[in-house]
Amino acid sequence: MKRLGFIVNPIAGIGGAVGLKGSDGKEIVNKAFSLGAKLVSPEKAKIFLQELKKLNCEFELYVGAGLMGEKEAKECGLTPNLILGKEKNETTAEDTKEIALEMMNKNVDLLVFCGGDGTARDIMNAVDLKIPVLGVPSGVKMHSGVFATNPKAGAKIVKDFFNNQLSLIECEVMDIDEEAFRQGRVSAKLYGYLKVPSEKLLIQQVKSSVPLIENEKENREAIAKYLIEEMEEDCIYIVGPGSTTKTIFDLLNLEKTLLGVDILFRKKIIVKDANEKEILKILNEDEKTKAKIIVTPIGGQGYIFGRGNQQISPNVIRKVGKENIIVIATKNKLQTLNPKRLLVDTGDPELDEELKGYIKVVTDYKEETIVKVE
Secondary structure (H helix, E strand, O other): OOEEEEEEOOOOOOOOOOOOOOOOOHHHHHHHHHOOOOOOHHHHHHHHHHHHHHOOOOOEEEEEOHHHEHHHHHHOOOOOOEEEOOOOOOOOHHHHHHHHHHHHHOOOOEEEEEEOHHHHHHHHHHHOOOOEEEEEEOOOOOOOOOEEOOHHHHHHHHHHHHOOOOOEEEEEEEEEOHHHHHOOOOOEEEEEEEEEEOOOOOEOOOOOOOOOOOOHHHHHHHHHHHHHHHOOOOEEEEEOOOHHHHHHHHHOOOOOOOOOOEEEEOOEEEEOOOOHHHHHHHHHHOOOOEEEEEEOOOOOOOEEEOOOOOOOOHHHHHHHOHHHEEEEOOHHHHHOOOOOOEEEOOOOHHHHHHHOEEEEEEEEOOEEEEEEEO
16 A cells, blocks of 8 residues: 655745745744734645545555644544654754655655645755655745645645556755845745656646746736726725736836735725735725725746735635636736646635636736636
8 A cells, every 4th residue: 555644834824814925934933923824734734635535545644743744634534554753832844854754764655745835845855856745735935846736636646646647757846035035036046856746737837937028018017007097996906916916006106015915095005015914904994895806827837816925815805706806917928827727726625616717817908818717
């Protein structure tokens, strides 16, 4: 029987909804909790394990002790065959590395971890290319190509791999400087590679900058001009991060938080770099005021929710309504998506299902393209 190693980084993604743009370092974690942050990774771990149960996948389960996999497995009705490491109230990167190394020495057939780019780096430092690895995405910033597109996709990959239907490929482990990221600068670095089961449609692509073409700037400005003209007087606009959304602010002579979420009302910023709590407060202040969300896909990946904009949470999306989501993207950005699709991974499987289907994407002045959301 196949052996599945499972490690959870319990604090991965904790900084997302509260607008901290990462979870690295004890100081940031403490600040996230002080802002009312809730644990994200354990819930995503349980979505993965519950889906694995539904798929009737047979395996021996080796887990990290306590909060690092054991707790989630037992809550899903799974009995671990082996528990590795020591149970702790506060876990560290060293715990992840030690448990991963133990799992490699126990000859697991596949090591699945639940975390973000920082966790991927820890796993890589422990096992390198010696065993197959798969990431269940639960971080804030996920530039690496070692993650399933969402927890349910991760379960499907595990089953197919254990049924010998997938080969292995080497995928990039990327990470960024979080401090620079919080200051609006993206500084990504390649740290190495991990062996990952190959399933193009279920593995997320490496986050990439869209190559600038001659008319890219004009395309962004045309989109921004159209949106500004269409803005309603008494409507709140929750605007996600990205250079395409920033152009709207540039044309309004406003300063956009490039890597954060800003709220507009009557073409003025009323909340800058808003977190989930602040967005919900604005939405709840006047139930009669209409609200819309403006987002742009992540270059190379196609995510419109769940990567880098977790402040626009399931609660926010439900409050605003699917019909009030505006997606904008330059033609070049859409053309560089392979496959050409948009993705959602909000952490709420029911909402993800509701968001699936076809959506209009504004690609130029008074021009739209229909794209599938998966």
